[in-house]
Amino acid sequence: MKPEKDRAKLFNRRAAFLIGGKLALLSGLAGRMYYLQVVESERYKLMAEDNRVNFRLLPPLRGFIVDRSGDYLAINIKNYQIILVPEQANNESTVNDVLSKLIQLIDLEDHEIRRILKEISRRRAFVPVTVRQNLSWEDVSRLVVNTPDLPGVHVEVGQTRHYPYAETMAHVLGYVGAVTEKELTGDPLLELPGFKIGKRGIEKVQDLALRGTGGNSKVEVNALGRVIKELERVEGLPGHELKLTLLMRLQDYVGQRVENEKAAAVVVMDAHNGDVLSLVSTPSFDPNAFSEGLKTDEWNDLINNPYKPLTNKAIAGQYAPGSTFKIVVALAALKHGISPDYKVFCPGHMDVGDRRFHCWKKHGHGLVNLTDAMRGSCDVWFYDVARKIGVDNIAEMAFKLGFGERSGLGLDGERKGLVPTKSWKKRALKQSWHLGETLIAGIGQGYVLATPMQLAVMTARVVNGGKAVAPRLTRQMFDAESLTGVEADVSFENLDIPEAHLKIIRDSMDEVVNHPEGTARGSKITIAGREMGGKTGTSQVRRISEAEREAGIRKGEDIEWRLRDHALFVGYAPVDNPRFVVSVIVEHGGGGSKAAAPIARDVLLKAQELMAESEAEAQAAAEIKEI
Amino acid sequence: MASEIGKKELTLTQKFWQLNWGLILIISLVASVGFAMLYSAAEGSWDPWASRQAVRFGMGFFLMVVIAVIDIKFWMRLSYILYGIGFLLLVAVEVFGQVGMGAQRWIDLKVIVLQPSEIMKIALVLALARYFHGIPIEDIGRIRTLIIPLLLVFLPIGLILKQPDLGTSLMLVAGSGVIFFLAGVRIWKFALVIVGVLASLPVAWNYLHPYQQNRVLTFLDPERDPLGAGYHIMQSKIAMGAGGMFGKGFMQGSQSQLKFLPEKQTDFIFTMLAEEIGLVGGLGLMGLYALLMIYGTFIAVRCRNHFGRLTALGVTTTFSLYAFINIAMVMGVIPVVGVPLPMVSYGGTAMLTVMIGFGLLMNCYVHRDMRIPRNWREM
Structure with missing residues (x-):
């Protein structure tokens, strides 16, 4: 029996040792638990919260x-x-x-x-x-x-x-x-x-x-x-x-008015405060298709369309301004001492060296002064004057009137156009300037490029008394931080052009429309107090060869659409107290007087009517509020 | 009276009254903690876990009582047979076992899905207890005496390692080691084996499966792989830490309820308890476990036959190992091994093993005064 007792004793000793070990182990785990749940608890609570919460x-x-x-x-x-x-x-x-x-x-x-x-x-x-x-x-x-x-x-x-x-x-x-x-x-x-x-x-x-x-x-x-x-x-x-400053009723009207033109652009703005009342470029596209998700073939149709519906031609279309640029040249001439009575004889062309520069009127205008030249859009008078004052003086005036830089309208994709100078040509083309190029620039052709927006700004600055008005689409200015709208102020600096000069130009533009010999005489506004003044322009898309000139092929209808001249018109109204300006371009529309001026007339008339209506409504609303 | 019980066989009713009711109470308490946590894990529903777990517990409880009242000699006789069956099943798993969770562990008997390694946890204890029961204390010191028990241990472990199931293998080694220790094997022999094992670790490393190597590496540095294996440990620690002293409240654990905690109804249920009931709850459950361990030790010491002693402490140790490994794992003290929290984790097999173990423990208590000679078979 003794060995059995020894065995039990040994067992008991070792069992005691074992339970001691087990309890020690458990205590160790309890200690670990205390460390996790009490000592480190805050850290883990944060981690659990991070896990749980999402923003x-x-x-x-x-x-x-x-x-x-x-x-x-x-x-x-x-x-x-x-x-x-x-x-x-x-x-x-x-x-x-x-x-x-x-x-x-x-x-x-x-x-x-x-x-x-x-x-x-x-x-x-x-x-x-x-x-x-x-x-x-x-x-x-x-x-x-x-x-x-x-x-x-x-x-x-x-x-x-x-x-x-x-x-x-x-x-x-x-x-x-x-x-x-x-x-x-x-x-x-x-x-x-x-x-x-x-x-x-x-x-x-x-x-x-x-x-x-x-x-x-x-x-x-x-x-x-x-x-x-x-x-x-x-x-x-x-x-x-x-x-926006836009008047939708007018925009709608303008849109319908140019609907049938293949490609055209119209800008209407307030000459004094720069409010753009209408800005139309046609053809256009449906923006709703974009926000709903455009299909590939719809997109391809848009980018392959020769009339470029995706381009906003009013600010991104650059055209030779043609005779509308004569406003700039005339103002530059007056500034540089050319008298308004300075007369030039126009036989239908002008020869400089061995080159002959043609007037649009084959048989000439005869003896013309500034006003005659503006009214009849005589090229020869402007060739002569341009040669006298030089291209850099023309450019100086062009810059003053807003050419060669973005108008600051606040739309993307706006282009600068181009005002050529001697130094520009040297820099950009690495060539020296030719006298003939000055003459061409004098009638708004050659290197000169302008957008319809710039043409409207030019007209506005001429008719508002020489203020450097800049166009705008909204009066609200949103500063980046608070994003609250602030009404922008409308004081523009003076361009330092004598009022006398401006009046001469305005009067000549009046005659362009309202004089029986004016190029736009067909587009008169006959309602008293709403008369329009303006300047036509026809911008040549390609050189007309001597052979064609001889053969008499000049009319737009005879040649392919994309080679036809662009039709331009800048105008203002009312003549007595200018407020609204318009610029119209009809791409490859032919002559400015025929294709662009009628549009400008309708638009300016409508602008005056609709703005009067809108302002009367606004006033009525304001009065109701006051009561 | 004690001597009287030792002399004659008890009737079934007497045995029933001899059941250790204190032990039963603690077991039921632990199981109830499990039900509550499973109820919470299912977002406040008895389905799908808590109700089934309760049914299993009921069946296990019945089994426990039946095992407890059967004559201890029956279990002695059955021990080798049980071991043999367990071993054959392990071989069967090797030959046509089901592959689950990346390892072959189950055998599908159509009626129940059997996990032979679980059977082995009990069978090995019984077999070793029976073997050492028959060995006189003088013979323990002989190396020759240890050959058979070592074979008994390492044959099944070899098969289980091959499945591969490192967790169960280590549990079997540790559990058997404890029986060897209790049987009186000299301490220096253990020291020798431990030194030998440590020396061969680098070699063994190469035999580990990549996923096992990964677990060990991840254990050493949980942030090594925060989205993979380390994720479990990290989330478990976050959950416990966030629980704090008193927890976030029953069913309020954000980590558990929002599924950041993996396997919250099985292996990580202790984490959930710690998150929702806090340190208080965790220590409470550990206290119940400690009581079970102490109870087991007292029953073993009180037992007058060696088979009973060894079996009682053997099954108690097996149970303790479950608890230690699971709790240490969820706290990030040891690598992630798939060992459930006994009586609490959802799952049938471990519950069954533990309940059978408690049945045997109680059997030892019921038959505590029965003296069984070393050469009992010859009587």
Whole structure:
């Protein structure tokens, strides 16, 4: 029995040792637990909170754009889209079943179904997949009726930018589109899926003001990223409503007026404060197609169209200004001591060295002074004067009147045009200047290039008493920090052109239209107090050869469209108290007096009528407010 | 009275009254903690875990009582047979076992899915206890005496390692080591083996599967792979730490409820408890475990037959190992090994093993005064 007792004793000793060891181990683990849960607790609490809470951005509503009378030009409309939550579909049915039922209700093409299936396979099952955007109301109602049979299918309401005036406003407003890699600035809003920013026009230039500030939603998420519940919500600020100086009624009218021209541009502005009242470039495009998502063939049609619908010709079209440039040359001549009574005999041409420079009027104007030359648009008088004062003095005046630089209108894609000088030619072409080029510049041909916007600015500066007016599309200035709109001030510096000179030019422009021998005599406004003055221009697209000149082929109708002359006209009204200026270009329209002046007349007349109407309305509204 | 019990066989009713009710109470308490946590893990629902776990516990409880009242000699006789069956099943797993979780561990008997390595945890204890019961204390010192038990240990472990299941293998080694120790094997022999094992570690490293190597490396530096294997340890530590002293409240653990915690109903249930009930809850459960360990030791010491002693402490140790490994793992003290928290983690097999173990422990208590001679078979 003794060995058995020894064995028990040994066992008991060792069992005691073992339980001691076990309890020591447990105490060690308890100590570790204390360290984790008490000593290090704060650190882990933070980490747990980081795990749990996620911030979701809420996209702000994009600011509306209105015209000067409050007419809506760009708004946000509801956009119905179908989304499919694969997890919900799989709970009661299968994704494939649901999709095949959907196909019976709405048209889904094979490639769309492939895209949907691909997205489903890539994402987690609770992440909704967009099946189709921009649903028609019929589609929506058909779906809603059938939702019980379509587990996981939901109709969601989103916001899409909409432009009620579509084509008419496309070049001014531009459009919005998805953010590209290059456009990321660090603003987290831009990284939101489906977020759109301005791509062109006002939408692009004023994007920050229109965009607004994103809101925040603090949500609790699980390890898979699924949102469990919303903890806190801070609403964002919608974008600012942007008021344009444009008068939509006028814009609409101008748009219709040039509808039948293949390619044309019209700018109407207030000569005193620079408000752009209308800015039209035709042909145009539908910006709504862009915000809904343009199809490839639609895009290809747009970029391959020879009339360039995507170009805003009013600011990005550069044309030789032709005879409209004679306003600049005449002012330069007056400044450099040429008397308004300085007379030149025009036999229909002028010979300089061995080159002959033709006047547009084959048999000449006879003896003409400044006013005669303006009225009849005599090229020879301007050849002579240009030669006398030199190209650099012409350029100086051109720069003063706004040529050769961007107008500061505040639209993207604006071009500078070109004012040639001797040093410019040396620098750019590495050639010295020829006298003949001065003569050509004197009638607005050759190297000179201007945009319709610049022509309107020139006219405005001439008729407003020599103020350096600059065009603007909005009176609101948004400073980058607070993004609050501030009314811009409208004092412009004086260009230091004697009023006497300006009056001579204005009077000659009056005669262009209202004198029986004026080039635009056919486009008179006969309503008293609304008369128009102006200057025609015909811009040669290619040199006319001597042979053609002999054969008498000069008329636009005889030659191919793209080789015809551009028709230009700049005008102002009313003649007695100039306020509105217009510039019109009809690409390859032929002569300025025939193709451009009638448009300018109609537009200026309408501008006066509609502005009077609009201002009367505004005053009436203000009076009601006061009462 | 004690001597009387030792002399004659007890009736079934007497045995029933001899059951250790204190032990049963503690076991039930631990199991109830498990139900509560499984209820919370299912976001406040008895389905799918808590209800099934309760049914399993009920079955295990019945089994425990049945095992406890059967004559201890029956278990002695059965021990080698059980070991043999367990070993054959391990071979069967090797030949046509199911592959699950990257390892062959289960055998599908159509009725139940069997995990032979679990059977082995009990069978090996019984077999070793029976073997050492028959060895006189003088013979323990002989190397020759240790050859058979060493074979008993390492044959199944070889097969389990091949599955591969490092966690179970280590548990079997540790559990058997404890029985060797209790049987009286000299300390220096253990020291020798430990030194030998440490020396061969670099070689063994190359035999580990990449995923096992990965687990060890990740354990050494959890941030090495924060999205992979280290993720579990990191999230588990975050959950516990965030729980603090009193926890975030029952069913309020953000880590657990929001699924940051992996396997929260099985291997990481202790983390969930620590997050929701805090240090207080964790220490409470550890205290219950400590009570079970102390109870097991008392029963073993109180037992008058060597088989009973060894079996009682053997199964208690097996149970303790589950607890130690699981708790140490979720705290990031040891690498992640798939060992459940006994009686609390969701899962049938471990529950069954532990309940059978407690059945045997209670059997030892019921038969504590029965003296069984070394050469009992010859009687």
